Amino acid sequence: MKKLLVVLMILTVLMTGVFAQGSKDAAGGAFDPSTAKGDFDWKMYAGEEITVLFSDHTYADAVEAKLSEFTNKTGIKVSYSSMPESNYFEKLNVELSSGSGSIDVFMTGAYQSWEYATAGNLEPLERYYANPSLTSKDWNYGDFIPAVINALKWDLKPGHPVGKGSQWALPMGWEVNILTYNKNILAKKNLAPPKTAEDLLRVAKALKGFDGSASYGIAVRGTADWGTIHPAYMSLYTTWGAKDFEVVNGKLKSQVNSPEAVAMTEYWVDLVKNGGAPQWATYGWEMCGADLGAGKAAMMWDADRGGYTQNVKGASAQAGNLAFGMIPYPVSAGKTEADMKSNLWVWSMAMNSDSKKKAPAWLFMQYFTSPEFMLWSGTEGACTDTPRTSVLNSAEYRQSVADAEGYYEAFSTVSKNASIFFTAQPYFTETTTEWAKTLQELVTTNKYPSVQVAMDQLKVKMDSIVADLDVE
Amino acid sequence: MLLEVPFMTKDNLDIDIKRSDLNRVPLKTRVRPYLIIAPSLIITIGIMVPFVMAIWYSLTNYSFRLPTHKFIGLDNWVTMLMSREFWNALKVTLMYGLISTAIELLLGLCVAILLNSSNNRLSKVLRVLLVFPLMVAPVTATIVWQLMLNSSVGIVEKLFNIFRVYNFPWASSPRTALMTVVLIDVWINTSFIILLVLAGLQSLPKSPFESAKIDGGSAWFNFKNLTLPMLKPSLYIALLFRLMAAFQEYAVIFALTKGGPGDTLMSLSLTAYQKGFKFQKFGAAIPYILVLWLIINVAAKRIVKLQRSAQKQASGLGE
Numbered sequence: 175m176k177k178l179l180v181v182l183m184i185l186t187v188l189m190t191g192v193f194a195q196g197s198k199d200a201a202g203g204a205f206d207p208s209t210a211k212g213d214f215d216w217k218m219y220a221g222e223e224i225t226v227l228f229s230d231h232t233y234a235d236a237v238e239a240k241l242s243e244f245t246n247k248t249g250i251k252v253s254y255s256s257m258p259e260s261n262y263f264e265k266l267n268v269e270l271s272s273g274s275g276s277i278d279v280f281m282t283g284a285y286q287s288w289e290y291a292t293a294g295n296l297e298p299l300e301r302y303y304a305n306p307s308l309t310s311k312d313w314n315y316g317d318f319i320p321a322v323i324n325a326l327k328w329d330l331k332p333g334h335p336v337g338k339g340s341q342w343a344l345p346m347g348w349e350v351n352i353l354t355y356n357k358n359i360l361a362k363k364n365l366a367p368p369k370t371a372e373d374l375l376r377v378a379k380a381l382k383g384f385d386g387s388a389s390y391g392i393a394v395r396g397t398a399d400w401g402t403i404h405p406a407y408m409s410l411y412t413t414w415g416a417k418d419f420e421v422v423n424g425k426l427k428s429q430v431n432s433p434e435a436v437a438m439t440e441y442w443v444d445l446v447k448n449g450g451a452p453q454w455a456t457y458g459w460e461m462c463g464a465d466l467g468a469g470k471a472a473m474m475w476d477a478d479r480g481g482y483t484q485n486v487k488g489a490s491a492q493a494g495n496l497a498f499g500m501i502p503y504p505v506s507a508g509k510t511e512a513d514m515k516s517n518l519w520v521w522s523m524a525m526n527s528d529s530k531k532k533a534p535a536w537l538f539m540q541y542f543t544s545p546e547f548m549l550w551s552g553t554e555g556a557c558t559d560t561p562r563t564s565v566l567n568s569a570e571y572r573q574s575v576a577d578a579e580g581y582y583e584a585f586s587t588v589s590k591n592a593s594i595f596f597t598a599q600p601y602f603t604e605t606t607t608e609w610a611k612t613l614q615e616l617v618t619t620n621k622y623p624s625v626q627v628a629m630d631q632l633k634v635k636m637d638s639i640v641a642d643l644d645v646e
Numbered sequence: 647m648l649l650e651v652p653f654m655t656k657d658n659l660d661i662d663i664k665r666s667d668l669n670r671v672p673l674k675t676r677v678r679p680y681l682i683i684a685p686s687l688i689i690t691i692g693i694m695v696p697f698v699m700a701i702w703y704s705l706t707n708y709s710f711r712l713p714t715h716k717f718i719g720l721d722n723w724v725t726m727l728m729s730r731e732f733w734n735a736l737k738v739t740l741m742y743g744l745i746s747t748a749i750e751l752l753l754g755l756c757v758a759i760l761l762n763s764s765n766n767r768l769s770k771v772l773r774v775l776l777v778f779p780l781m782v783a784p785v786t787a788t789i790v791w792q793l794m795l796n797s798s799v800g801i802v803e804k805l806f807n808i809f810r811v812y813n814f815p816w817a818s819s820p821r822t823a824l825m826t827v828v829l830i831d832v833w834i835n836t837s838f839i840i841l842l843v844l845a846g847l848q849s850l851p852k853s854p855f856e857s858a859k860i861d862g863g864s865a866w867f868n869f870k871n872l873t874l875p876m877l878k879p880s881l882y883i884a885l886l887f888r889l890m891a892a893f894q895e896y897a898v899i900f901a902l903t904k905g906g907p908g909d910t911l912m913s914l915s916l917t918a919y920q921k922g923f924k925f926q927k928f929g930a931a932i933p934y935i936l937v938l939w940l941i942i943n944v945a946a947k948r949i950v951k952l953q954r955s956a957q958k959q960a961s962g963l964g965e
Contacts, residue, residue, distance in 0.1 A: 264923040271710035271926070289926070293711040387812035388798045396818075398906030452797040452813035455907040461796075470798040600711060604925045615908040618819050 205532040207301040210308045216541075220249025222534040224278040227255055227269070229262040232483070233346040233521050234281065236555035237542050244541050250534045260458070263603075270295040275528035278535040284325045284520045284594055285400070285602045287342045292330055292600040297525040298340035302536045313540055314564075322348045322561040325520045325594050332599040333421045333645035343522035344543045345561035347479075347551075350516040350588045351405040353499035354466060354481025355473040356492055357579070359384060367497070369511075371410065371441060371504040374473075378449025381472040391449035393462035393471035398614055400606035401458060404596070406475035407442060407613070408517040412595040414438040414507050418605075419597040419636075421645045426599060428636035430609065431629040437507065440625045443616045455614050467492055477519060478585055479559055485578055486556070498580040500588055516592040520561070559585075599643060605636045704933045710926035718929070726933045731909065731917060735934065739913040739941070741824065742899075743892035746831040750888055751881065753832065754839025759873075761840070762847040773844070780837045788901035791830045792817070817903050820910040827911060830898050835891070839884050846880025847873070876960045882953035889949070890942050914938040 212218075228234035234256050241252050257265060263286060269277050270290060282290060290296050303309045315323075322345045329339030353374070355367050360377070363384060368374040378391030395402045411418075416435035419426045429435060446454050451465065463480045465471040467490025474481055478498070483489060485496040501514040523542070525535050541547060545564055552560035553574040558581075565571050566586070575582050596602065612632045615621050622628035704722055708715040726732045757776065761769050779787065794800045795816040806814055817826040854872050863871075896915040899905060905912040905920065912920075914934045922931030 264919075267710055267923055267926055289711065293926075294713060387807065388803065398904050398908070453815065453818035455818040456792070456903055465798050468798065601925075607920070607924065611906065611908045614906050615820075618815075618907045621908075 207305050207308055207533070207536070210305055210533065212307055214307055214310055216248045216310070216537065219534040219537060222249075222531055223251040223253060224529075224531045224534050224538055225253045225276060226279045226538065227257075227266065227277045228281040228523075229259045229521075230256050231259070231281070231521060232479070232556050233551070236551040236557050237346075239555065240542070240547065240550070244538065248534075248537055248541070250537060252538065270526065270528075273528050275526055275530050277526050278529040278531050279523055279525055279538055281346070282343055282522055282524045284336070284343075284518070284522065285404070285596060287326060287522070287524060288328060288598050288602055289600045290524070291328060291340070291342045295527055296342045297527045297529065297532060298342065299344065299525065299536075299539075300341045303341075303540075308533065308536060309540060310544070312546075313544055317545060317562050317564050318345065319348075319561050319563055319566070319589070321518065321589070321593055322520055325518055326522050328598050331646050332640070332643040333419070333426055333597060336594055336598050343524035344539055346521045346523055346543070347557050347559040348518060348520040348561050349405075349477035349479055349559055350518065350585060350592045351409045351476060351501070352478050352481070352516070352584045352588055353473060353475050353502065354478075354484070354496055355499060356466070356469065356471075356495050357497045358492075358495045359469070359472040367499050368473075368502050369500070371502045372506060374475075374502040375441065375445055375449065378445055378473065382449055384472060385469065388452065389470050389472070390451055390465075391472055392445065393451055393457065393465050393474040393476070394446065394454070395459060395462060395476065396446065396451070396454035396457045396614065396617070398455075398607065398610050400603055400610065402610040402613060403606045404517055404519060405459075405477055408595055409475075409501055409515060410442070410504075411435065411438050412515040412517060413501055413503050413509060413513055415509070415513075417597075418595075419599070419640070424645050426597065426637075426640045426643055426645060428605075428633040428640075430636065431626065431633045434507065436626050436629050438504070439613070439616070439629060441504070442613070443625060446617050450617075455618055466490075466496070469495075478581070482558055482575075482578055482581060483556070487577075496578075498578065498584040500584055514588065514591055515595065516588045517595050518592045520594075599640055601639050601643070604639050608632060608635050608639070700932050700936065703929055704936060706929045708929040710928070715929065722930050723933050725930065726937075731912070732934065732937075734909050735912050735914045735917045736937070738824075738909075738911060739893055739915075739938065742828065742831075742895060742911075742913060743889055745824075746828045746835070746892050746895075747885065747888045749828065749832050750836045750839050751885060754836050754884065755843055755881070757836070758840045758843035758847055759869075761844055776840055777837050779834050780841075782834070784834055784897040785901045787834050788830055788898045791833070792902060795826065818907060820907050823903060823907060823910045827899055827902055830902065831892065831895065834898070835888060839888065842880055842884040842887075843877065846877050850876050875956075878956035879953055879960055882949055882956055886946060886949045886953065889945055893938060893942050893945070 228237065238254060238256070241254055245251055262281075266277075266280055266282070269280075270293070282296075287296060303313065303315050323341075324337035325348075326336075326343045326345060327339055327341050328334070328336050331339075353368070357367075359381065360367060363381065365377050365380060366373075368377045374392070381389075381391035383389055384391075394406050414434050414437065416432055416438055417429045420429050421427075451457050451461075451471065459476055459480055462471070462474050462476050463484050466474040466481065467484035469492045481496055481498060485493050487493055500511070501516055503509040503511060503514050523539055525532060525539065529535050543561075545562055548557075548560050548562045549565050549568065549570065551557040552562075552565045553570045558571075558575055560566055560571065572582060575585075596606075599605075609632060612628055616625060616628050622631075703715075705717055705719060706715040707718050707721075761773055761776075782790075794802050795814075797803050797813045803812075803814065806812070815822050817823050850873070854876075855868060858868050858872060894915055895913065896919060899911045899913060899916055900919070903911055905916045915938060918931040918934035918938075920931075921934070922928045
């Protein structure tokens with residue numbers, strides 16, 4: 175009998191644990207920005223403390239360098255931490271889903287903001303910057319580059335393009351994906367910098383082993399995650415005329431097996447196999463940049479700042495030897511320079527909807543996206559991908575990037591056609607991870623008889639992932 | 647497993663106790679057994695609560711993206727069992743666990759025997775040096791190995807070049823990825839086996855070996871008929887620890903390739919991590935972990951049984 179009592183006691187505690195649901199502290203997370211009245215004053219929340227979590231990046235380094243100035247100006251203390259990007263989003267997922275509001279401001283990307291906003295983790299910001307009691311008149315929302323600020327606006331309807339709806343985050347910096355090449359290596363082999371996709375393939379193949387067995391033509395990402403799809407691959411994919419999803423009868427349907435998508439992917443597999451890194455499948459942006467800087471890769475197609483940072487004096491063995499080009503466009507697909515498209519990546523900062531310090535958090539975000547801070551970060555803080563038009567057009571900025579041959583021209587040209595070319599949907603991470611895995615299998619195995627078969631199977635997987643989304 | 651609490655009852659005492667007699671026992675005395683087991687009970691509950699919650703969540707559509715979750719029955723389980731992904735993960739887990747453990751046991755046993763056979767300064771220094779890999783975090787070790795194996799800057803690549811082998815794919819090819827993670831796992835964990843087996847060797851009684859020496863037994867005879875049977879309990883312990891850890895391995899694979907290329911190294915734990923933390927679908931991720939728990943549970947029970955039997959044999963108490 176007593177044994178039975180002990181068993182029942184244990185079961186009761188277990189069942190209580192199973193069915194007890196933590197409740198959100200609704201009172202703590204709720205703040206109505208429209209209730210803020212009076213003149214704006216940087217010191218209006220002096221004495222408060224906020225917690226900030228960023229991913230390791232030069233944008234984060236620039237913020238960290240000016241934290242004490244922010245505290246002096248506002249009286250708000252900042253508990254700041256950062257971690258490597260490879261685990262950052264998983265850590266952030268756990269923090270946000272706990273609903274504890276332990277983090278007030280965090281770094282996010284545009285694509286991840288689709289997932290977080292859908293889950294209700296992000297605080298919409300338009301009521302903050304629209305309230306003159308909460309926002310300095312110098313802050314100037316209209317100064318942000320339209321494509322960049324709009325990339326962080328979405329109406330939460332799968333399939334609807336970005337640019338409409340709530341403002342979920344503010345840009346810290348953005349990246350277009352351009353070609354970086356080593357002038358000396360190409361010159362030694364009498365090769366001109368490639369302008370078309372056909373040129374790129376020919377040059378990459380010609381440069382395989384240009385300086386021993388470990389050297390190769392072009393560095394591009396290859397790990398089994400979304401980072402492999404979004405920079406160079408997606409830029410060329412879109413330039414080729416392919417799309418990731420279409421809306422068909424109110425549902426998202428993957429288009430990765432379209433003729434354009436298959437043709438582009440066949441090209442890409444050829445490029446990687448015959449001109450890419452021997453260990454491509456383990457390469458993230460860090461290894462690509464490292465190989466370019468070490469002179470092991472003759473070219474790199476990745477985020478513009480990946481090549482830019484390798485070219486800064488003293489940064490790498492090949493610093494000073496690198497130059498910048500545009501997006502190689504496929505002539506065989508009938509494309510011209512006018513069709514060059516770069517997919518966009520926007521590192522941004524967002525506010526946790528469960529934060530109990532929303533107003534001070536807004537002051538933090540406002541300060542570190544202000545024209546003043548961004549002029550400093552864009553010129554002296556090594557954050558050359560400024561999201562503010564005033565900074566981009568300033569003499570100081572042009573002077574700071576003048577030494578990087580072709581950089582300003584490439585960046586400002588490609589930027590005109592840069593956008594987020596992914597279809598906004600909350601399963602972005604899952605669909606692009608499957609996409610990257612398929613690419614890896616195409617490059618490293620003979621699993622599929624053809625690229626068409628591989629992309630047909632990928633389409634089925636992607637359709638099943640997004641099957642529960644209804645498009646209005 | 648619940649604790650068996652030995653209550654005083656009429657069945658196990660040779661005294662005819664009436665209920666009224668029991669009630670005269672002070673409350674403090676009656677409550678004492680419960681207080682004694684309370685700490686272990688709390689720990690047991692602390693372990694069981696997440697486990698039972700996991701089973702519950704595996705029957706729901708629990709996701710970080712959804713504000714609430716609902717009961718969906720066995721949908722997650724059926725989806726898992728019918729997916730190619732699960733069977734691939736199971737295969738990767740079993741292959742990784744069995745191959746790495748087998749190599750570590752064999753290598754560990756050989757090195758421990760060599761270290762035990764001499765007691766000079768070199769063997770003493772080696773005993774210290776061989777423990778070094780255990781002091782390095784698995785992720786750190788993997789990153790170092792990744793650099794060593796890199797075709798651009800890696801020292802191993804340079805060594806291979808001497809033998810005219812260039813651009814060995816290591817972790818970047820499905821044909822060699824498993825071998826690469828097993829190599830790293832063996833480097834990290836063989837020291838553990840060496841330590842356990844060495845301790846076992848040093849605790850063996852000397853008299854059987856002295857008798858065998860007098861009788862002229864060869865080294866192989868001694869090993870096969872004396873050392874190995876007496877060492878089996880230690881070997882089973884080593885097998886138990888390593889196999890359980892190897893089946894659960896996550897850090898080395900994640901740090902090296904995140905499960906790639908493709909699905910080559912997507913073990914059960916890595917698949918569960920990806921589904922749960924990357925894709926935020928916890929309900930769908932938990933069944934993978936529960937299957938892993940089942941495999942480890944069954945394997946551990948079997949090994950413990952074998953270890954007990956070997957213990958009895960080694961101490962001469964029969965089969």
